[in-house]
Amino acid sequence: MHNQILVVEDDRIVASDIQQQLTRLGYNVISTPRSGTEALESIRNSLPDLVLMDVRLKGRMDGIETARCIQEIGQVPIVYLTAYADVETIRRASATEPYGYLIKPYDELQLRTVIEMALHKHAAERRLRESERRFSATLASIGDAVISTDPNGQIEFINSAAESITGWMSKEAVGRHLSEVFKLDEAHGADLPKAGVCHESRSVRAVLSRRDGNSCEIEHLQSPILDDRKRTIGTVVVFRDVSWRLEVEEMLRRTRDDLARVARLTTMGELVGSIAHEINQPLMALMTNGETCLHYLEQASLEEQREVSLRLLNEAKKAALRTVNNGQRAAQILKSVHALSRRSPPALERVDLNEALLEVLALIQGEMKRQDVVLRVKLESVAGEVLGDRVQLQQVMMNLVVNSIEAMEHVTNRPRLMQVETKLHNDSEMVVTVSDTGEGVPEQNIEQIFEPLFTTKSNGLGLGLAISRSILDAHSGRLSVLKGDPHGSIFQFALPLRRGENRT
């Protein structure tokens, strides 16, 4: 492809001469306008690859003025042809950033050299501009916010994502110091050095103060900008808005709590029969004792001997006292049920593990009876208090105990024995153990049983152990399972004791 050259020269002979030279050199001369006006017209029609411009042109515009006008139309390399170069002319000419000068007289070699150099330089610059444009477009379109600064921390560039997060428009931000625009809340542990140059390898969470005063949770990462010789020539800060992420984390936490509660309620629902039985017992005792009391009162009212009637009244009183106790026992069961089904955010309180365990065992008495399970309880004599959410810890206990009972459902050739134990360990933690003589856990499933939705029961949800483990994790405890000897399983969890209260 031949390069298109425009020759602007008012001297016809010179113009013709140049044209011939150029043609010989293999260039294509579009035309040879004699004035600035003509030149501009030609350029408006089609942009040449290069313009050879006589500095002196007759007419309203001289070569330099014309060149300036050409720059406004498009990026065309301009080479000046000049007979002599005075300081003033050169100064004016330089302002138009020409790609070269040809000083008359010049020979063909010079002509070719200057033109070639100009064309190459122009091509290189075009590639560079192209590259810049591409990077610029990339920066503008990435979701992350980017701010770059010079070595002193003055902002050189800020992309649109950064504009929207910080609230600063590019026009206003460029030139300001980074700390003005990228303001981190001191209270949240910001340590952005004022120099603006920092080396970090991981994103850091921080709170940004936007221009309008509002805060925004972000993650940011700073890196130095290095030149070819690895010298630092600025800083680039990349950051993103993570407040939505925090909202999601909070929602996840709440969903986990809800799920735990649902699992708890489901278990409670399955235990309704057992719970009803538990309440039935004290109610029956209460009615019976009431009737007994009435009998004695009736007899006392008919009795004439004072001694005998006093004895009868005493029996009546004892019966009445028994009814009060029976009522309290029923009330306690209901209290436990209510506590386990209430919805409330997890609370941290002092929990006596022995007490909590006994409450849970009371609720499943009926179920144990129905399944012919014998219970053996061994409690640590020293009261061990842990810090945690009582309801959730009881949920874990209930889960393990119900699992044990279910594991022994099909056992017929040996006693169905469930053993529950609490023990102090190393003076620093309480260990709760629930063991059974059931079917046991097959070797290959030992780790799987803690995964969500894993179950070997036909009507199980498979969530109990997963939730139990996550509850214990949140309490800095751990849950483990061992094979029972010779049958069944031993589930165990340990919780750290409340500090400063290891013994009563």
Next chain:
Amino acid sequence: MTPDLIEADLSVLVVEDDDDVREALGHLLASVGIKVETYASVPDFMAAAEPAKAGCLVLDIRLPGRSGLALQQDLHSAGITVPVIFLTGVGDVATAVRAMKSGACDFMTKPLQPQEFIEAVQRAMDQSVEAQRVSARQADLEQRYSTLSNREKQVLPLVASGLVNKRVALIIGVTEATVKLHRGNLMRKMGAGSIADLVRMNDQLRPSLDRLNLDHGRGFARRRSN
């Protein structure tokens, strides 16, 4: 409202594992003058109770370890026929039916109505007393029967089946006068006031006769073949 007091000094044996319920039942029965012994489990019961001498048993169907049902079946196999009342939780109907089929006297679902419970116990006790009376009477009969001579033992069923003295004499091969004598003696020994009494006694004795009198049947058969 005042319940009848039972005079018999038979005891009620209660086996119930829930402490409150057991205590309440014990006091309830005591308040109407019934003797009661309470046990918390089957092993406790086996160790100390004398079920054969009891008026009735009250058992919770589900007890830790050995169930109430199993205990009743054990007693049944051992020939102890004390009436048993089962206490069952709501929803245990299938088990209750099984209990009744295996010879229980009654079953009640918890929570019990105290008055109904007392009435059930009284019925069971009455049944016991009656059974005792029947058994005592039978023992008496058997004892009297054993005092009869062989001849008298021969005459008894014949007279009881309505045959006249003359006929009996012919069958046995003795005189009418002898028959009359035997008849008088055996009626005296048996304590029968009339032929009707004798007929009843004979019926009551018949199931035990094989046991009491091994060669009676053989002798009679020989005679009939003549």
